[in-house]
Amino acid sequence: MEVLALLWNGIVAASDPAILMCTLLGAVVGLLIGALPGLGPTAGVAIMLPIAAGFGGIAAIACLGGVYYGSMFGGAITSILLGIPGDAPSVMTVVDGYPMAQKGEAGRALGMSVFGSFVGGVLGILGLVAISVPVSQFALAFGPTEMTAMMCFALSLLSVLGGRNAIKGFVALAIGFWLGxxxxxxxxxxxxxxxxxxxxxxxxxxSIIAVGLFGLTAIFTTLEVSVDKPLARYSFRSLMPRFSDAILSRWQLAQGSVVGFFIGVLPGVGATAATMLSYAIAKRTSRNPDAYGTGIVQGVAAPEAANNSASYGSMIPLFSLGIPGSATTAVMMGGLLMVGLQPGPLLFATNPDFVWSVFGSFAIGNLALVFLTLALTPLLASAxxxxxxxxxxxVIAIVVFGVYAIDYSLSSVMLTIIxxxxxxxxxKLDYPAVPLILGLxxxxxxxxxxxxTMISSQGDLSVFIERPIALVLFIATIVVLLVPVALHFLGKRKIAADEAEI
Amino acid sequence: MTIHTLDKAVAGLLILFGGWLIWTGLDYGIMQGTTPGAGLFPLIMGIAIVVLSAINLFRAVTNLETLSAGMSRREIIKAAGVVVVLIVSLLLIPVLGMTLATLGAMVVIGLLLRTDPSRAFLVRLAAVSLLTPIICWWLFDGLLGVPVPVGPLGF
Amino acid sequence: MTKTASTSFGRLRTAGVALFATAALAAAPAAAEYPERDIQMIIPFGAGGGSDTLARTIAEVIAELDLLPVNILPENRPGGSGAVGYSTVAKETADPYFIATVSVSFFTTPLLGGSPVSYRDFTPLASIAQSPYIMVAPAAAGYETLDDLKTAGRLTTGTVGVVSDAALLAKLTSNALGVQIDAIPFDGEGEVLAALLGGHVNVGYMNPSEAMSQIQAGTLRPLAISSAERSPAFPDVPTFLELGHDQIVHTQLRGLVMPAGVPAEVVTYWEGILQQVATSDAWKTKYIDRFHDIPDFTDAAGFAEAIATTNARYETLMKELGIIE
Incomplete structure (x- = not known):
């Protein structure tokens, strides 16, 4: 494998002490910014940009990259411990991570998020170095028409996240659409x-809505529960990560990484949508879908793998085509320009050493974050x-500062409280929050x-079935919607058979 | 008000809300030439909310919907108290600065949560209420460059 | 670290000094030599964008050439598509210690009803470069020259926001060539570029720095440039003017503004400073060569006129699109 040799050379080059320091600095800052409610990777990379630009060259971009994937690690921390999404891509981690923490399995959930982030990171980096050229062409094939079909397909998969009362789930979805x-x-x-x-x-x-709807709601409803005793009864064991969980969730990890990677590549879609989709797929393909949302490690594994691998996926259009497909990569592109590089299709050809060293720093940073976060897990869980x-x-004080920092507006803090x-x-009325956030x-x-699409086709709807990718996705949508109905008529045999297993 | 009355009230309000969405949607314009206009999406969402909420209202009235227990009076008072404290401190931020306003909010919320404070608790609450806003101010304003609102004392 | 730290301390210091200044003003009206304290440069967008780089580069070059006896303190005030930052500057009426750069949102956000302040609330100082737009088509599409587009029945282009320079130029080109060009609004420059490279739109109007790398790689083919004269960075790309379309001349002026009501002496002072910036080598290497803009100095009067013209163009476009009456 030639790319692996090139990556290895990059890792060696990135082990230069100066670059290493900048990578670690970026990773730690990213971890912190990811963990703070409200601020996410885009804000983090933007905040570090003027400082990183001073490092120059490889070190600067290694530092900015560190902030990006570091925040993907960090976002899970507040999501799991307090039910407050640390940043947008970790919102799905709340769904199972927070119930786990409440059950007294905070360390286990945090550990799973680290494994998930690591696996997603490794597979994401491999995808980035090995298949970026074909994948970037795949991304370009997605125009507005294909994107519409993709969103319909995503929504059909996501209908599984509706909660107990499907009608109320759809109301919440419609409200979320309206908020959007x-x-x-x-x-x-x-x-x-x-x-x-x-x-x-x-x-x-x-983030303004998600921090309120998940985080503050979780606080407001548990005010009376546990004033005098800790949130849950902990043993020392509950603080520690469990390595066996990674084996248990191997499918969710692999699936999350792949889904995250390919969704992350698509310009304008983003890591948040990727986590939602991978969570939905994990639930749909599970033999026991009802366990999702009650606090199981698989529910943490899928979205955490997805958001990390999505961050590498989103760098593909940037490095191979010069297209910033997301707000975060747009800021990174600013960083490339500031260190005197011209991002574009020729970047790989004209500056191979630079690109491979940066990729090498990603591998190092990812590994460093695993050790750092695993070491911190018992400490964090004991909070x-x-x-x-x-x-x-x-927590409320940090939320006030954090939400204010999103756009320097006190009205945003008010919106979060509302x-x-x-x-x-x-x-309390069983309207689920997840569909609302999905809609948004x-x-x-x-x-x-x-x-x-309609502007492009001048109102002609037939474009949706004339384009092959769109057609395939629409057929897939219909299949996903019809399968449960078909199963229903076939006598629910599958569901009955699987009830015993978790 | 029981949880079931609230359920009916919310379903009713949502029907009105959906109606408002339909009205504004029509106002924004359904079509713009050959393409969907700004109002089409709100219109569809409005119709969906009206229809689905009508079903919810029907289910609530006919007692088809079962809800788990609501909140106790004490819980509601505490939650409402925290919300009010937050809103008041938010309104005070332009006057006092974010650091002082948050400090005040933390103390009040801490006392609201533990209504029979011990001396040890008061000391700890005072310590965290003092430290947290100062650390936040240093972190956000100093390190992250966020222009945190300052009060008359300059922090 | 030092940079952000100095910014925040700088802000505190200016807040303090502002208090003193107000007190001093009441006592002694005699103005001392301008400038007597640091100048706040408000950047109404987040770090890393085009506006941020432009503003910070100007501040850097001024510092490097030691043109001012005081410091310029850049500060990002993003939000509301520029409305937050520009309002911050505009409300400091007649205060010559606030400065900002103009951008597309400087015009479009107020026109779209998103900002309480408009270009009338500012004093133009001068502009130090102009950024043309390069009309491009994907190489695979087979359009070699502007006239080749006439063979197409209808074309589409991408724009960021409904009201933008790309949308404006699409309208102008459409009128000039007699070909329908529909502008599809996307959410960012990156998405427009992706749509163009993927063949989902037919033509694009790109910033020089974005266009350059794609043209060099051969993925996009330049058809024409929107400046009055050819750009030194793209010597082979003809202007619309040369191709016989004299109504298509539109560039983005890279310039600075202060709040309304700033004394005339201050404007003259800054004209002097900015002229030195525009003609310096540092500006050329740090900005012009990197972003491939056209070097150009326009004085306050000329810049004010250009601002008014640009605003009028956007207003006309919005009326044609039916966004405003």
Missing amino acids: TVGLDPIAGSTRYTFGSVDLFDGLDF LFVSTALLYPI AGAIGVVLL VLGPLLERNIRR
């Missing part, structure tokens, strides 16, 4: 539901020993791509 329309409509150029407020002009930031009467004020309060009502993430993608 707030702000300037980028297709028609008019503003929707901003009520004249400048703060809403850019739309609702996903839950603190009485909630002390823990919650601290979302938290509404979240309590929704939770995928709604704008679906709406904009449908409208782009």
Whole structure:
């Protein structure tokens, strides 16, 4: 394997002490920024940019990359311990990670998130170095039409996340879609539901809603539960990661990595959608789908593998084509320009040493983060020993600062508090929060791509079936929607047979 | 108000909300030439919310929907208290600065959560309430370059 | 680390000094030599974008050439598509210690109803470069020259936002060639480039720095450039003007503004500084050569006129698109 030799050379080059220091600095800053509620990889890379630019060359980009994947590791921490998504791509980690922590398995959940991040990282890096050229061509094949079909397919898979009462799940989804329309409509150029407020002009930031709806709601509903005793009864064992979990969740890890990688490559889709899709696939293919959401390691494995491998996937268009496909890679492209490199199709050819050294630094940083986070796991998990009467004020203070830092606006903090309060009502009435968040993430993608397609085709709907990729995805959508119905008529044999197994 | 009354009330409110979405959707414009306009998506969402919430209302009225226990009065008061404290401290941020306002909010919330504080608890609460905002200010303003709102004392 | 730290301390210092300055102003109206304290450079966008790089490079070059007796402190104030940052500057009426760069959002956000302040709330100082747009088509599409496009029945192009320079140029080209060109709004430059390379749109209007690497790699073919004269970075690309389309001249001016009501002496002072920047070698190597813009100095009056023209063009476009009455 020639690429492995090249990668090895890159790793050797990136082991240079100066580069190593910058990689580790980036990784640690990323870990911290990922763990802080609100701030995510884009903000982290942007914050580090002026500092990293001073390092120059390989070290600068190694540092920025470290922030990017470091934040993917860090996002899981607050998601698991407190139910507050540390950043947007870790929101699905809340769904099973937080119940695990409440059951007294915080260390196990954190450990699983580290394994997931590591496996996703390794497979992502391998994909990045080995198949970036064909994969970038695959990404280019996705225009608005294919993207619309992809979103329909994703939604058909995601319908499994509706919760107990499917009707209320769809109401929550519709509300999420509506929240996604707030702000300037980028297709028609008019503003929707901003009520004249400048703060809403850019739309609702996903993290502002997610931190309220998951994090503050989790706090508001457990105020009375555990003032005088720790959140859960812990043994020393509960603080430690379990390596056997990685074996147990091998399929979810592999699946999450692959899904995350390919979704991450698509310009404009992003890691958050990738985690949702991989979680949904894990649940759909499970023999015991009802266990998902109750706190199982597989539910942590899939999204955590997906968000890490998505971060490498999203670097493919940047490094091989010069296309920044996401907000984070756009900032990284700014970094490339600042160190005097011209990102574009010729980058690999003109600066191979640079590119391979940067990739090598990714491998080193990924490994370093595993040791760092595994070592921190017992310490972090023991945070839950603190009485909630002390823990919650601290967490609330960090949320206020963190949400404010998203767009320097106090209105955002207000929105988070309101979302938290509404979240309590929704939770108590069995309106699930996950579909609402899905709608907020995928709604704008679906709406904009449908409208782009229609502008392109001048209103002709037949384009959706004339293009092969779109057609295949639409057929897949119909299959996914019809399979449960077909199974129903076949007498539910499958479900009955599997009930005993977890 | 029981949890079931709340369920009915929310379903009813959602029907009204959906109706409002339909109305605004029509106002924004369903089509723009040959392409869907700004109002099409809100219109579809409005219709979906009205229809589905009507079903939910029907289920709630006919007692088809079973809900787990709601919150106790004490829980509701505490949660509402925390929300009110947060909103008040948020309104005070432009006056006091974020560090001081958060400090105040932390103390009040801590006392709200533990209504019979021991001396040891008070000491700890005072310590974390002092340290957390200062560390946050240093972290966000100093290291991350976020322009955190400052009060008259300059922090 | 030092950079961000100095920014925050700088802000504190200026806040303190502002208090003193107000007090001093009441006592003694006599103005001392301008500038007597550090200047806040507000960047209304996040780090790493084009506007951020431009602003920071200007500050860097001024520092390097030692043109000012005080420091320029760049500070990012993102949010509301530029509205937050530009409002911060505009509300410091007549304060010559706030400065910002113009951008596309400087015009479009107020026009789309997203900002309480518009270009009228600012004093233009000068511009120090112009950024043309290069009309490109994917190499695979087979269009060699601008006239080849006339053979197409209808074309599509990508734009970031409904109202943008790309949308404006698409309208102009469409009128000039007599070919329908529909602009499809995407969510970022990257998405537009991906759509172009994937063949999902037919033509694009790219910034020089984005276009350069693709043209060099042979994936995109340049058809025309939107400046009045050929760009030194693209000597082989003809202007629309040369090709006989004299109504298509539109570039983005890279310039600086202050809040409205700044004294005329301050404007003259900055004209001097910016002229030195525009003609310096540091500016050439740090900005022009890197981003392939056209070196150009336009004084305050010329810049003010260009701002008004640009705004009028966007307004006309919005009326044609039916966004405003």
